[in-house]
Amino acid sequence: MTTSIKDIDIFTLCKEHAHIQGSLPLAQLPRLKDDLTQTDGTLSYTVTGAQDAEKRLFLHLIITGTLPMNCQRCAEDLAHELSVDNTLELVHTEAELDDEEEELNAIMSGNAGVEKIVGSQNFDLMALLEEEILLSLPIVVAHEVCTETLPTAVGEKVSPFDALMALKSQ
Numbered sequence: 062m063t064t065s066i067k068d069i070d071i072f073t074l075c076k077e078h079a080h081i082q083g084s085l086p087l088a089q090l091p092r093l094k095d096d097l098t099q100t101d102g103t104l105s106y107t108v109t110g111a112q113d114a115e116k117r118l119f120l121h122l123i124i125t126g127t128l129p130m131n132c133q134r135c136a137e138d139l140a141h142e143l144s145v146d147n148t149l150e151l152v153h154t155e156a157e158l159d160d161e162e163e164e165l166n167a168i169m170s171g172n173a174g175v176e177k178i179v180g181s182q183n184f185d186l187m188a189l190l191e192e193e194i195l196l197s198l199p200i201v202v203a204h205e206v207c208t209e210t211l212p213t214a215v216g217e218k219v220s221p222f223d224a225l226m227a228l229k230s231q
C-alpha cells in the first residue's frame with residue numbers, strides 16, 4: 062500500500078492514537094541523496110500518534126534500515142545501520158515552541174524535555190522523517206575499524222592474491 066505521507070492531518074493522527082507504517086524509498090529522500098552511494102533500497106518507518114491526559118499531542122517515530130554510504134576515513138563502502146527512535150511533541154503555533162534560551166537552560170539543568178514541532182492539517186511527514194534521519198547521522202560517518210588501512214589480523218581470511226604475493230616474495 063502506498064499512501065502519500067506528504068499531506069497528513071497530523072493532529073487527528075495523534076488524537077486518534079493512530080499509527081502509520083510503511084517503507085521509504087531512498088530515492089525519495091532528496092536531502093539525503095548526496096550522502097548515499099546509491100539510492101536503491103528502502104527504509105522502514107512507524108509513526109505513532111498519542112494524546113496524553115493534558116491533551117498534549119505526541120508523535121513517536123521509528124525509522125530503521127541501512128544507508129549505503131562511504132566511509133569518510135578510508136572511502137570504502139559502509140552500510141550505516143539506521144535506528145531512529147524519537148518522540149516529538151506537536152504544537153499548533155510557533156509561539157508555543159520553546160525559545161532557544163529556555164531550551165538551553167533546560168538542557169543545562171538536565172531537564173530537557175521532548176522537542177516540539179509545529180504540526181498542521183496537511184503535514185509533510187515525509188520531510189519530517191528525512192529530517193530525523195539527517196539529525197541521527199554521526200558528524201563523521203566512518204567504520205569503527207577501517208579494514209583497508211590495517212594489516213591483516215590473525216585469523217582473518219587471506220585473499221588468494223595476498224597469498225600469491227607472499228609466496229612470490231619468499
Ligand SMILES: [Zn+2]
Binds near residue numbers: 137203204206207
Ligand atoms: Zn573506513
